Amino acid sequence: MKKYIVLAGLLMNTATFADTYVNIETNLGKISIELYDQQAPITTKNFLKYVKKEHYNGTLFHRVIPDFMIQAGGFDQNLQQKDTDQPIKNEASNGLKNIRGSIAMARTSNPNSATAQFFINTQNNTSLDQTPYNDGYAVFGKVIQGMQIVDQISHVKTTVYGMQQNLPVQPIIIEKMTIQKNKPN
Template sequence: MKVLLLTLGLSLISTIALANTHVLMKTSAGNIKIELDNEHAPITTKNFIEYVNNGYYDGLIFHRVIPNFMIQGGGADAQLNFKTPNSPIKNEANNGLKNDRGTIAMARTSEPDSATSQFFINVVDNDFLNYQSPSNYGYAVFGKVIEGMDIVDKIVNVQTERKGPHQNVPTEPIYITEVTVVE
């Protein structure tokens, strides 16, 4: 009987450890609930949660919004001052997850392992952003919107303008007011 209880207990612990993390992103346009994929993107998920738990995203904006493509945030305030992020992480684009509508992925430079704090939410299937090969590495998906895709669609359709070197900036800032881990 003790062995069975021990086995059930360990089974429960491993189930809890593998459970996906949920975050609530409150924005000035409405709330977006995201399920992170702890199993397939452990490095990226851990990185994102670190920023969330440190309040890094609170008060930033969606600074790049492109219809029929994506919305991007996690780096700039309303004056387009970019915060100093943590060190870049390893790119997990080769994890089997695809840049489909409603998924969240890490933004990066042309260097594959350069993602830090910035993320984007795909508003259409963006197959060209998926891992293709070591020379065409792609962008790491690490979760999906499970509530609030209507808010994402609302954001992607706002009017945008060019501000200095930045294109596709919403004319009225869309704030990320708070991001928290939720049950």
């Protein structure tokens, strides 16, 4: 069965958009994501740049909020913030929604402040979508394998440590990310 999405009022086959896949190997298991290179070209290019530089290797899932999202990509295992490149333009107007399993860029209150941090939605979070009154958070892909790992992460015990709230008590580490052009089996 073919899958379709509505983008800018046009009905489109999703198979034409899935260009790149990334495997996220964590200490709890593997998560595979499909990136939407065509709908979020700036965001996808930025994310892949960090993957290629091995920026994410050894980073933590440092913010875990049950029934909301899990966030990673900014801190090493010593909770030291990692250096990043310049922020990118917010692509939240791309028509993609913050639904369960989608991956989006984290940012500050400045809509154009996303660098390396990303999050995976563990439920439908329509409040994070762009509206006339909300700049939104740019979705650029979705989990295609390992959602059970995402769910497992989303329910770990968390604590407050310094400036970090919702920090997992037991570190959840991204050991390695790898890019592949073909859909994982």
